[in-house]
Amino acid sequence: MKYIALILLAWLTTNQAGQDIYTCKNAKINLYSSAPIEDIAATATSGASVYNAATGELAFSVPVRDFHFPKSLMEEHFNENYMESDKYPKATFKGKIQEHPDLSKDGSYPVTAVGDLQVHGVTQTRTIAGNLKVSNGVLTMTSEFMVKCADHHIDIPAIVFHHIAESIRIRIAATYTAYKKQ
Amino acid sequence: MKRIITVFIFLALAAGLKAQQTDTVKKGAKKETSADSLLNAMSPEDKPQDVIAAFKASRLILSPTTVTVKKNNLNFLVIHRFGDIGTSTGGARTLFGLDAINDVYIGFEYGLSDNLNIDFGRSTIGGLIELGLKYAVLHQKTDNSSPVAVTLLGQTGVRPYGQFTTFENRLSYLGQVIISRKFTSALSLQVSPVFVRDNTPIPDLPGNEQQFFSLTAAGRYKVTKGMSILVDYEHPFSSFRSGANGFSDPLGFGIEEQTGGHVFTINITNARGISEINSLSGSQASYGRGQFRLGFTISRMFDFNHKGSGYK
Numbered sequence: 001m002k003y004i005a006l007i008l009l010a011w012l013t014t015n016q017a018g019q020d021i022y023t024c025k026n027a028k029i030n031l032y033s034s035a036p037i038e039d040i041a042a043t044a045t046s047g048a049s050v051y052n053a054a055t056g057e058l059a060f061s062v063p064v065r066d067f068h069f070p071k072s073l074m075e076e077h078f079n080e081n082y083m084e085s086d087k088y089p090k091a092t093f094k095g096k097i098q099e100h101p102d103l104s105k106d107g108s109y110p111v112t113a114v115g116d117l118q119v120h121g122v123t124q125t126r127t128i129a130g131n132l133k134v135s136n137g138v139l140t141m142t143s144e145f146m147v148k149c150a151d152h153h154i155d156i157p158a159i160v161f162h163h164i165a166e167s168i169r170i171r172i173a174a175t176y177t178a179y180k181k182q
Numbered sequence: 183m184k185r186i187i188t189v190f191i192f193l194a195l196a197a198g199l200k201a202q203q204t205d206t207v208k209k210g211a212k213k214e215t216s217a218d219s220l221l222n223a224m225s226p227e228d229k230p231q232d233v234i235a236a237f238k239a240s241r242l243i244l245s246p247t248t249v250t251v252k253k254n255n256l257n258f259l260v261i262h263r264f265g266d267i268g269t270s271t272g273g274a275r276t277l278f279g280l281d282a283i284n285d286v287y288i289g290f291e292y293g294l295s296d297n298l299n300i301d302f303g304r305s306t307i308g309g310l311i312e313l314g315l316k317y318a319v320l321h322q323k324t325d326n327s328s329p330v331a332v333t334l335l336g337q338t339g340v341r342p343y344g345q346f347t348t349f350e351n352r353l354s355y356l357g358q359v360i361i362s363r364k365f366t367s368a369l370s371l372q373v374s375p376v377f378v379r380d381n382t383p384i385p386d387l388p389g390n391e392q393q394f395f396s397l398t399a400a401g402r403y404k405v406t407k408g409m410s411i412l413v414d415y416e417h418p419f420s421s422f423r424s425g426a427n428g429f430s431d432p433l434g435f436g437i438e439e440q441t442g443g444h445v446f447t448i449n450i451t452n453a454r455g456i457s458e459i460n461s462l463s464g465s466q467a468s469y470g471r472g473q474f475r476l477g478f479t480i481s482r483m484f485d486f487n488h489k490g491s492g493y494k
Contacts, residue, residue: 021217021220023220023224025224048221048224049221050217050218050220050221050224051217052217055217057217058217059217059218059220059221060221061221063229065231070487071485071487072252072253072255072296072485072487073252073255073443073483073485076234076235077442079234079235080234080235080367080407081407081408081440084367086233086324086367087367094217094218155407157407157408157441159441159442160441160442163442179220
């Protein structure tokens with residue numbers, strides 16, 4: 001009897017701790033630069049993200065090398081000249097979602113995340129607006145925001161100034177599933 | 183029955199208590215939060231990747247690099263070597279050799295795949311036309327599972343003009359193994375054993391060897407993100423190609439500037455020939471005699487993969 005109680009206890013507690021955490025391993029992150037001479041876009045599809053609904057904590061991490069450009073030379077310059085991905089291999093966001101949407105109800109909730117955005121080794125505290133959609137226990141988070149190159153000490157040489165925008169538009173789409181402990 | 187009920191009450195209480203506890207723990211933890219550690223566990227941590235851009239261009243001053251032109255990209259090259267700076271044909275009268283052009287190379291390199299290139303080029307010296315294949319066998323990896331990059335290069339050169347008894351005598355061959363390592367984001371070095379075979383020796387002098395091995399060594403050091411310093415050296419292992427016969431090992435110094443799709447190199451070398459077949463076989467110019475010259479390389483990359491930006 002005691003053993004059953006213990007097993008039940010263990011099951012109950014793990015279940016309780018696990019159900020608030022949602023993870024995503026294939027967050028899609030798209031960057032878009034619009035400049036007089038050309039528009040440049042790249043997409044990364046292996047961003048990782050964790051959302052803790054109990055505390056509102058939200059964390060994102062994307063390998064810089066995962067951004068793929070239509071032109072291979074652009075991709076090389078992005079890694080080698082601008083992002084210095086050998087020194088700063090990841091771009092991250094760590095923060096908290098201010099709202100506490102009811103995840104048991106399907107719907108679309110506007111949310112705001114406040115936290116640290118780290119790009120090119122430089123951290124900026126940002127307030128980023130987004131949207132959280134709940135549908136049958138599946139969470140989808142989307143957001144669109146701008147990142148200024150200068151804020152993250154990304155130098156654009158004068159000669160390519162008309163090719164690369166000063167502010168890069170970032171679009172994020174992440175689909176989360178409830179995290180199960182192994 | 184009573185016992186079971188008490189156990190359940192206890193259980194429910196304990197579970198509630200436990201949950202509360204974890205909650206306060208989470209709130210208390212400031213930096214290394216549970217979401218953080220979970221994220222770290224999830225991220226594909228340091229999956230070994232190819233080290234990119236050991237060199238900005240497929241060529242330095244004298245030697246080709248391990249870098250290949252990517253698939254469906256075309257690299258267009260214009261390379262110049264001017265006249266002697268320090269001999270009687272140099273000096274201010276010819277604007278330090280700029281009035282005299284020793285060699286011009288116009289070439290194309292096309293990426294059949296990311297690792298396989300087909301090269302075509304034509305030099306002024308000997309009217310040499312070259313056709314080559316370049317293949318990246320091994321890429322340097324970020325985790326050092328492969329500490330170096332290895333690229334193979336094979337070329338056939340033909341001199342279509344001039345007096346030759348047979349067509350075979352117009353031909354030269356070059357085979358090369360290029361080994362490079364990007365030591366830091368700024369410093370890359372490479373060495374390369376080369377085999378050259380000239381069916382008619384270059385220059386065609388009695389006693390000159392038709393075939394010989396060479397070793398080349400080159401390096402680049404990035405001073406700023408766009409600008410690098412280059413050094414390039416070649417040594418043919420050929421008893422005929424000695425100082426006594428007027429030969430001198432090709433040695434070049436240069437500055438490389440990258441701007442978008444272009445790579446510009448300005449250099450000083452003693453070698454007159456741009457093609458390796460020419461520079462390894464017949465470098466009879468020496469710094470000591472004032473036979474060094476300005477040169478430049480313009481490399482322009484065209485990408486045929488996508489016309490637009492590809493943004494959806």
